[in-house]
Amino acid sequence: MERFDVAIIGYGPTGATLAHLLGQCGVKVLVLEREASAYHLPRAVHLDAEVMRVMQWVGIADALEPKTARHPGMRFVGPDGSLLLDWPRPQGPGPQGWRANYRFHQPDLEKLLRDHMAERESVTVRTRCEVFSIQDGEDEAELRYEDMRDGKVRRVAAQYVVGCDGARSLVRRFIESDMEDFGFHERWLVVDVILNGEKPELGDHSVQYCVPERPATYVRCPGQRRRWEITVLPEEDSVEIVRPQRVWELLSPWLKPQEAVLERAAVYVFHSLVAKTWRKGRLVLAGDACHQTPPFMGQGMCAGIRDAANLYWKLALVCRGLVTGTSAERLLGTYESERRPNAREYIETAVRLGGLINTCGTEEALRAALRTEDGTARMESIAPPLGPGLGTGGGAGRLFGQPVLADGERLDAAYPHQFVVVSEPDLIDGMAPPEGAAFISTAASPDAAEHLQRTGARAAVLRPDRYTLGTAETRQELAGLVAAIPPGPRTN
């Protein structure tokens, strides 16, 4: 029987990103995907700087960026057309080295992820292969799948199986995880159009129409693509409402049929669910398989990419035997304890926001939902830290920025998949970095000094996913954190 370190079920954005990152660390990966090709219609239209940074690690961010559109911000508009809240988004590169937000076309991202998989020598991808059985054993898990290329049922074994198999996850059923329900389940009509010409009056902002009779969202997508998401009323029929004539009636406040081509119209039921168990034995969940959010924050896929970034280096350390026994168990256990509260908090914010859009919330309530204290709402202020996990103390579990180093290289390009200590010089003076880790003195990099200053600490230990293992004020505190650094996964 063929044997792999990790079997990934599902080749959507979560599974593909995880495969790239594991592959870069030399882990032997098998990806099994039921469909012949990537889903060709648009789903996600927004991604954030953290996701773009992960795509930088994968090696596709520079190719993706020209395919994205600027995202000036979101506006909340009342029933009379009045502006309830303006939520401008910062332009230009931010602390992550990328813009805070991007408009993109999900099939563009998925194509890049797949096209570049040829670079990962240790990754095998098999499409048209549907997994139907998983048996978790003492030394390995065994999978059975139907290979639709020749109609044969095949078996493979893997040390770990990651279910990146979407909302109706098979792996979740094998784990027998229930879902925590945040109470939002609504039908929305999603309409994508391609404009025939310019239509500048639609604008570049996303607009939330807080109209109680029929809440709706407009999103400006790259190129000539535009998206509307429109509430389906309880008495409306999901089949009737997607008929072109009805779709054009609903779009009539913004667009005439001769001005655009309908790319698709489909009714989605948006849920707000988080799996109660993300890992059992050798089986692990990631992406939509373990969380589903209403779309108001544009964070569904982003959460899956964060899962992949949190999980890959932990699996790499364990699969390569660099962390073993109870330490391996503990390390893998931190995946759920860190990611679950983070995913939950994004979903709770999206649900709150959805409620306000539905009920035409006041400006005050909208600001409260976005957790802003001043007149300018900021996504950064609602980006939650990780849950309790690997690090200790208040400085742990925060996403650190990406400094440009003295030679002009970005931190993540210089030290991929490694632990990095960013410190004021006196704290690391005479101290040697552990094997595979790196020290960056703020004396040698003014930009690193600026990033460190934002944490308010004198030193920060960054994990391969660039969240802080912890921060330190003294040499002694830093020595304690450095001692906790495991040997870094090798890069290919």
Ligand SMILES: Cc1cc2nc3c(=O)[nH]c(=O)nc-3n(C[C@H](O)[C@H](O)[C@H](O)COP(=O)(O)OP(=O)(O)OC[C@H]3O[C@@H](n4cnc5c(N)ncnc54)[C@H](O)[C@@H]3O)c2cc1C
């Ligand atoms: C209308 C809409 C708007 C959205 N907007 C945004 C947005 O703006 N920003 C954002 O971040 N997110 C957004 N999302 C969410 C985003 O599209 C999803 O979160 C994302 O696609 C999930 O990726 P995934 O890889 O986890 O799962 P999926 O993309 O669902 O991939 C799962 C894969 O697993 C395969 N699979 C399933 N079972 C098996 C099996 N047994 N064997 C083999 N293969 C299997 C499937 O064929 C599929 O290819 C939106 C979604 C929708 C529907």
